Amino acid sequence: MMRCAHLDEILNEHTYVDLAPQTRAALDRHLADCPRCAAAWRAHEAVAAVPPIQSDPALFARIVGRLDHASREVRPAAPMLRWLPHVGLSALVAVVALAAVVLERSAPGEPVPGDAADTVSVGAADAVTRFSEGRHYRRLPLAARMVTGDGEVEVVEMFMYACFPCFAFEPHLQTWSESRAAAVRLERVPVTWGPLAALHARAFYAAEALGKSEAIHEAFFREVHVSGNPLDTEAALEAFFARLGVDRVTFRRAFESPAVDERVARADALARRFGIGGTPSLIIDGTYVTGGEMAESYETLVEIVDELVTESATCRGREAPASCRF
């Protein structure tokens, strides 16, 4: 007599097409007696009956063509540089991923031919300001510096691991912050919009508590956006941390610690305080906010931040020039 598990095995391994007559007869008897298996069989046949579809022969060529075209164009449209929860995601991912392609395939900092903006020098000694309030950045009504003092200029990046623009922007931000290491204190703060972002934020601070931020940050982005593993459960995070040398007990201790609770709550409060509506967003010296929707490209976004850092450093001094905008 055939059992339910045997019928499942026949279905799952696709062996129903070659059944011996006596097995087929046993299967039919089982189906007649077992409503649950009969339902499963009926559902299987319904799905299998959907005729296979052929892709449009030109679809692959179109996709390849877009990759090629985007690579030549280099720069995506400004709104596509930012994660906006109300924008259709596939379009967003599509265009921003192409920007990431450029990141992967171009030398860091490589100038874009024919782009006048790249020919303008923006540095500490350059008093000319290229970017304007309202268009390229906005000013917070009240300064909200996280660390007070006249030392390094504080730059806060509000980001989300599930945000593809954040992934694509990361190498730009990293390269820039290393070049300005003496003048800039970069702090990354994950936003906590929704359960997935909150889970990732907790993982971010657990990594920080374990002294593993550097090892995990880029790997986390790549796991989500390149490997396609959303890391959307605690078990998945445990496995991911384990691959990077953090055992389960150590991970859980950090992940569930009150200190991490506090850091996640602080991250949530900061996003509200800065009035952040999309990622990546950058807050310079607790005073200026800029982000993907205010820049034409990731390179321009970095230049905006750089200029505001320069100005913040200059205008913090006791003998701030009259040209200071605040």
Next chain:
Amino acid sequence: MQQSARQAFEAVVGPHFDAMFRAAYRLTGRRCDAEDLVQEVCLRAFVAIDELERLDSPRGWLLRVQYRLFVDGARRAQRTPLRPADDVDAFDSPAPGPEQSVEAMHAHALLSRAWPRLGREQRALLALHAEGYDLDELHGITGISKGALSARLHRARVRLAKLLDESHGCTGLAQLET
């Protein structure tokens, strides 16, 4: 450099594109969504082409990313109200013709209504299985153990059968014949 990347992409992804698209269509139930989905997978593949070139089985990687993107899409749909949610009938109707019996069209209509009401993971498992992948291959794509896969496939089929019965209540032969 772009040229070589494009060529590598075509060489690595091209042979698997039809399989990706067929699976994407069964997953999403709509040609336009299948095109969106394979495009997302292609873009990710292009970003990771150096790594993909080194794999023995790029198809496994491609289908794994596609599966993840699709299952993860539930969260996206909640965040992207401009995008149609999972509430539209699935699968293009087969072209009417002498080979299409009224019963077959009726069955297709029932599935079309029931499919979007099934959970995304259940749809993904049933769709990939219907594409001919066995439990070993499904394990490679989804990361779910074979024991759990067997149980989940069974639950998905029973659930679909229930939804088909419910759909039957609102789609009659008479309606199709008009």
